[in-house]
Amino acid sequence: MPTPLIVSDVAKSFTMHLRGGLVLPVVRNVSFSVESGTCSVLGGPSGIGKSSILKMLYGNYAVDSGQILVRHHDAVVDLASAAPRMVLDIRRDTMGYVSQFLRTVPRVSALDVVAQPLTARGASVEEARAVASDLLAKLNLPQALWQLPPATFSGGEQQRVNIARGFITDHKILLLDEPTASLDAKNRAVVIELIAAKKAAGVAMLGIFHDEEVREAVADNILDVSQFSPRSIAA
Numbered sequence: 001m002p003t004p005l006i007v008s009d010v011a012k013s014f015t016m017h018l019r020g021g022l023v024l025p026v027v028r029n030v031s032f033s034v035e036s037g038t039c040s041v042l043g044g045p046s047g048i049g050k051s052s053i054l055k056m057l058y059g060n061y062a063v064d065s066g067q068i069l070v071r072h073h074d075a076v077v078d079l080a081s082a083a084p085r086m087v088l089d090i091r092r093d094t095m096g097y098v099s100q101f102l103r104t105v106p107r108v109s110a111l112d113v114v115a116q117p118l119t120a121r122g123a124s125v126e127e128a129r130a131v132a133s134d135l136l137a138k139l140n141l142p143q144a145l146w147q148l149p150p151a152t153f154s155g156g157e158q159q160r161v162n163i164a165r166g167f168i169t170d171h172k173i174l175l176l177d178e179p180t181a182s183l184d185a186k187n188r189a190v191v192i193e194l195i196a197a198k199k200a201a202g203v204a205m206l207g208i209f210h211d212e213e214v215r216e217a218v219a220d221n222i223l224d225v226s227q228f229s230p231r232s233i234a235a
């Protein structure tokens with residue numbers, strides 16, 4: 001099976017416009033690939049650029065240079081230079097992202113927040129809600145909460161809604177930004193199971209996991225982001 005995600009020589013810096021245009025280089029020469037049925041984990045100290053890499057891969061941060069090659073349907077697309085419409089297409093059909101925090105939408109129930117990625121891909125509302133219910137039950141979200149908008153949920157409850165929303169599709173690439181940060185041991189174990197199921201289904205995953213136990217359980221390989229840091233050469 002062709003490699004679903006190849007990152008080639010990517011560099012990123014932030015320009016601080018309110019600080020006289022000060023340029024902060026974050027990463028450079030970022031090159032790696034993620035194979036189907038595996039989970040790679042971004043490692044390295046705080047502030048080294050792990051989240052920035054995930055955000056670039058999802059198209060939330062622009063890159064300064066380099067390519068992010070995504071296998072999308074039967075083509076290979078460079079997400080780094082793709083038009084916004086193509087980025088949205090890739091997000092709908094190919095690449096999912098579980099962020100650390102849920103962005104809540106007023107008045108939309110937790111069940112529909114989770115079901116939405118499936119309806120966006122053409123599933124009926126009933127069908128999508130049935131799959132969403134299964135996932136929320138698996139993640140032990142009390143059924144009394146399913147019809148409520150998640151804005152007032154606890155951190156761990158919101159994170160479980162976010163995980164269910166990220167895992168509901170059959171996207172071939174999944175980016176995971178600390179999906180277990182606010183979870184208890186029981187629900188961390190559920191997430192480990194969900195990741196194992198995605199591996200079995202051939203999904204290519206890339207994540208950040210600060211919890212050592214979870215990292216040990218899911219990582220097929222660890223990419224040390226320090227090697228991409230301009231600071232490591234200066235040090």
Ligand SMILES: Nc1ncnc2c1ncn2[C@@H]1O[C@H](COP(=O)(O)OP(=O)(O)OP(=O)(O)O)[C@@H](O)[C@H]1O
Pocket residue numbers: 014024026044045046047048049050051052053
């Ligand atoms: N939007 C932004 N604007 C300016 N600087 C940023 C921005 N996002 C990240 N940075 C800077 O880029 C560097 C890398 O941050 P990033 O969040 O990617 O690190 P990280 O390895 O994920 O850290 P942690 O493990 O603490 O979450 C930091 O110095 C951070 O201050």
